[in-house]
Amino acid sequence: MTAANLLEIEALNVAVGATRIISNLSLALRAGEILGLVGASGSGKSMTALAIMRLLPAAASATGAVRLRGEALTAKSDLQMQRIRGRDMGMVFQEPMSALNPLMRVGDQVAETVRLHRSVSDLEARRAARETLDLVGLGGEQGALERLPYELSGGQRQRAAIAMAVIMAPPLLIADEPTTALDVITQAQVLLLLKDLARTRNMGLILVSHDLAVIAQLADRVAVMQAGQIVEQGATEQVLHHAQHAYTAALLAAAKMPAKRSLMPQDSAPMVLQACGIVQEYPRKRRSLWHAAPPLRAVDEVSLAVHAGETVGLVGESGSGKSSLLKVILALQRSTSGQVRLLGDDLSSARGANLRRLRRAIQAVFQDPYGSFDPRWPVERSIAEPFFLLDSPPLPAERRRKVGAMLEQVGLSASDARRLPHEFSGGERQRIAIARAMITEPALIAFDEAVSALDVLLRDQILRLLAELSDRLKVAYLFVSHDLHVIRAIADRVYVMQQGRIVEEGPTEQLFASPRHAYTRALIAATPRIA
Amino acid sequence: MNGAASRNFSLIAGVFITGCFVGIAVVAQFWTPYDPAVLSIVGKLQAPDQHHWFGTDQLGRDVLSMIMAGAQTSVGVALLSVAIGLFVGVPLGLLAAAHRGAVDELVMRGNDLIFAFPALLLAILITAVFGPGAVNAIIAIGIFNIPVFARVTRAGALQLWARDYALAARVAGKGPLRISSEHMLPNLIGLLVIQGTIQFSLGVIAEAGLSYVGLSAQPPTPSWGRMLNEAQTLTALAPYLALFPGFAVLLFVLGLNLLGEGLRRTLSRTP
Numbered sequence: 021m022t023a024a025n026l027l028e029i030e031a032l033n034v035a036v037g038a039t040r041i042i043s044n045l046s047l048a049l050r051a052g053e054i055l056g057l058v059g060a061s062g063s064g065k066s067m068t069a070l071a072i073m074r075l076l077p078a079a080a081s082a083t084g085a086v087r088l089r090g091e092a093l094t095a096k097s098d099l100q101m102q103r104i105r106g107r108d109m110g111m112v113f114q115e116p117m118s119a120l121n122p123l124m125r126v127g128d129q130v131a132e133t134v135r136l137h138r139s140v141s142d143l144e145a146r147r148a149a150r151e152t153l154d155l156v157g158l159g160g161e162q163g164a165l166e167r168l169p170y171e172l173s174g175g176q177r178q179r180a181a182i183a184m185a186v187i188m189a190p191p192l193l194i195a196d197e198p199t200t201a202l203d204v205i206t207q208a209q210v211l212l213l214l215k216d217l218a219r220t221r222n223m224g225l226i227l228v229s230h231d232l233a234v235i236a237q238l239a240d241r242v243a244v245m246q247a248g249q250i251v252e253q254g255a256t257e258q259v260l261h262h263a264q265h266a267y268t269a270a271l272l273a274a275a276k277m278p279a280k281r282s283l284m285p286q287d288s289a290p291m292v293l294q295a296c297g298i299v300q301e302y303p304r305k306r307r308s309l310w311h312a313a314p315p316l317r318a319v320d321e322v323s324l325a326v327h328a329g330e331t332v333g334l335v336g337e338s339g340s341g342k343s344s345l346l347k348v349i350l351a352l353q354r355s356t357s358g359q360v361r362l363l364g365d366d367l368s369s370a371r372g373a374n375l376r377r378l379r380r381a382i383q384a385v386f387q388d389p390y391g392s393f394d395p396r397w398p399v400e401r402s403i404a405e406p407f408f409l410l411d412s413p414p415l416p417a418e419r420r421r422k423v424g425a426m427l428e429q430v431g432l433s434a435s436d437a438r439r440l441p442h443e444f445s446g447g448e449r450q451r452i453a454i455a456r457a458m459i460t461e462p463a464l465i466a467f468d469e470a471v472s473a474l475d476v477l478l479r480d481q482i483l484r485l486l487a488e489l490s491d492r493l494k495v496a497y498l499f500v501s502h503d504l505h506v507i508r509a510i511a512d513r514v515y516v517m518q519q520g521r522i523v524e525e526g527p528t529e530q531l532f533a534s535p536r537h538a539y540t541r542a543l544i545a546a547t548p549r550i551a
Numbered sequence: 552m553n554g555a556a557s558r559n560f561s562l563i564a565g566v567f568i569t570g571c572f573v574g575i576a577v578v579a580q581f582w583t584p585y586d587p588a589v590l591s592i593v594g595k596l597q598a599p600d601q602h603h604w605f606g607t608d609q610l611g612r613d614v615l616s617m618i619m620a621g622a623q624t625s626v627g628v629a630l631l632s633v634a635i636g637l638f639v640g641v642p643l644g645l646l647a648a649a650h651r652g653a654v655d656e657l658v659m660r661g662n663d664l665i666f667a668f669p670a671l672l673l674a675i676l677i678t679a680v681f682g683p684g685a686v687n688a689i690i691a692i693g694i695f696n697i698p699v700f701a702r703v704t705r706a707g708a709l710q711l712w713a714r715d716y717a718l719a720a721r722v723a724g725k726g727p728l729r730i731s732s733e734h735m736l737p738n739l740i741g742l743l744v745i746q747g748t749i750q751f752s753l754g755v756i757a758e759a760g761l762s763y764v765g766l767s768a769q770p771p772t773p774s775w776g777r778m779l780n781e782a783q784t785l786t787a788l789a790p791y792l793a794l795f796p797g798f799a800v801l802l803f804v805l806g807l808n809l810l811g812e813g814l815r816r817t818l819s820r821t822p
Contacts, residue, residue, distance in 0.1 A: 350722055352721055352722070376724045379722065379723075382722075383722060383723075384718070384719070384722045386715035386719065387715070388714075388715050391716065392714075392715040392716055392719060393716050393719075394716045394734050394737075394738065395738070396737050396738060402716075402719075405719065405720060405725075406722070406723040406724075408723050408724055408725055409724045453719075456719065
């Protein structure tokens with residue numbers, strides 16, 4: 021049994037300085053097996069992957085044994101490891117754009133792996149590159165061979181990165197969050213590709229992800245990591261249905277996310293936001309001095325409405341025009357045509373003091389928890405920033421009291437007000453962003469991919485917090501996301517957006533149970549689910 | 552570990568050398584060993600000894616006193632020209648970044664226009680109109696500094712405008728002016744301090760160059776550039792006359808560059 025193992029890790033310890041990142045980790049993988057490595061951010065998943073490749077950062081030190089086909093990798097010299105990487109094990113990273121050289125044609129980059137490991141002619145290397153690109157679905161008329169990385173979409177880039185990793189037919193492939201940067205439909209395709217490769221080539225695959233739903237799609241076996249240790253491992257079925265460890269159960273619960281039980285046929289409630297026929301066009305580069313190109317229509321005749329206290333989801337993949345629409349709704353950008361009404365007043369033509377007054381009714385939470393706060397401002401000052409909208413902002417003592425109370429509402433403590441943003445984790449920062457959006461008690465808060473940068477556990481916590489706050493404060497949400505899971509868990513009503521248009525609209529439960537539009541059906545089918 | 556040590560070295564050496572020269576310039580305001588403007592034909596061209604550490608020049612002036620007073624000119628001109636660059640260039644850069652479009656084009660192309668003029672040519676132009684002098688050198692070098700600061704500020708601010716906290720401030724109803732002063736400027740200070748140090752050292756060189764060709768401070772105000780010029784004809788007779796002001800420029804600029812490098816490594820690590 022042991023002899024059949026492709027990869028064996030025994031008592032692996034990794035430390036950076038005095039901090040232990042991985043402690044006493046043991047793992048085995050057979051040829052052709054897909055192992056899912058799952059855990060929250062910071063649990064040591066990526067470090068494990070890097071330790072297998074012997075690519076740990078210089079500051080980290082590792083002890084323990086890693087054996088590939090019985091040979092101890094830990095005993096190899098750096099030069100020997102160079103030959104092994106790419107030939108005997110390949111790796112795919114999260115961000116495909118930074119994994120590819122932007123100035124080199126995709127075909128040459130894929131062929132490079134072959135040239136490094138085998139003395140082949142240019143012609144042979146190119147042929148191998150073409151075959152591999154065909155294999156990952158980038159051949160034929162798409163002609164990725166001669167293209168530069170920026171000419172490819174995110175999914176195509178990830179396919180190219182996979183081609184680079186598998187061209188030497190390595191017995192082991194490690195994929196670290198390979199689909200986290202991709203939208204759902206592309207994610208499903210890339211996952212399918214990885215599965216096919218593993219099956220047809222009898223290749224061992226380690227799939228690293230924070231999302232059990234993704235892992236459940238592919239893995240034969242699952243290992244759950246928490247704080248640098250494997251707390252549970254076993255066959256996927258076993259782990260999903262008979263989880264032994266509390267942490268696994270928490271991950272499962274977060275990945276399943278029950279659909280919201282919507283209480284409201286809210287059409288009777290007053291309208292908070294009403295957008296009519298919004299069109300947003302961007303000028304394109306002129307074709308020549310005499311011929312202007314037609315403008316790019318990012319948002320095409322979109323109308324939507326949000327009622328008081330209601331949570332509306334807006335779903336669509338990247339590039340569907342969600343962000344442009346949101347900018348128009350937040351009056352950060354003037355639309356080409358159309359009108360936005362907020363509490364019955366015209367927001368799209370408001371200026372000056374009138375615009376400031378209207379802005380009190382709408383606030384926003386943005387995607388990036390790390391870029392959302394001025395790094396030099398203490399949390400209290402950031403949260404209190406929207407008070408600028410009021411004609412008589414509260415005095416310092418009153419302001420401190422209000423900020424403290426708001427911090428407690430979002431699950432932090434009032435004493436956090438004096439700290440700087442860098443002292444908080446991603447999830448805590450998103451709570452602070454919510455506090456900032458709620459401090460002026462707006463009627464509507466817009467969320468732009470507000471939980472996309474968080475792992476499943478944090479995502480679950482934030483969504484619960486939002487549901488609770490909307491119940492308590494009767495505030496309406498407009499929730500923009502590419503993730504159907506999230507939308508289903510939080511929204512009462514959903515709009516589906518594709519290529520600048522709203523293609524379907526309806527109450528969440530109804531829309532998920534019987535989607536009418538083909539695109540909605542495709543989105544739902546592509547979303548990973550735990551059966 | 553090694554990186555931290557060498558950063559500290561640059562910073563410490565830079566602060567020490569720069570501090571020395573600025574200290575000398577301040578001291579020269581109140582005291583120099585001899586009056587640098589007093590001539591003494593009897594005591595001309597004396598080699599360095601215990602009375603005149605750096606010797607005397609062809610008019611019998613004490614070279615050490617002239618170096619000290621020259622430091623004053625050098626620091627003064629460089630500092631004021633950096634101030635001009637900061638006070639005009641930074642607002643222009645912030646304006647360009649906040650408004651983009653036509654305003655941006657106008658400001659940046661205006662900057663290109665100034666950039667296209669060498670500082671020396673500008674100084675000759677100003678001198679031709681207003682006559683030579685330290686103030687005109689300050690203006691010439693200062694104008695040259697404006698586009699440098701404007702570009703650095705604009706580039707830094709454009710990056711900050713792309714952050715979500717700039718969006719959040721706009722959602723909070725703040726206008727470009729307020730966002731620029733509350734969010735952009737404080738976050739750009741590190742960048743500007745570093746650029747300021749670099750422009751300071753360029754200013755020292757530029758001042759020495761301008762006074763070498765007689766376009767900066769006029770006699771009897773001593774300056775390093777003019778000392779070098781006057782020493783040129785006497786290099787065979789009294790090489791120390793060229794050596795001391797030359798070393799003064801070299802050491803001061805080295806100190807400022809070390810300071811800039813040390814600051815860059817310390818300040819560019821954002822929390």
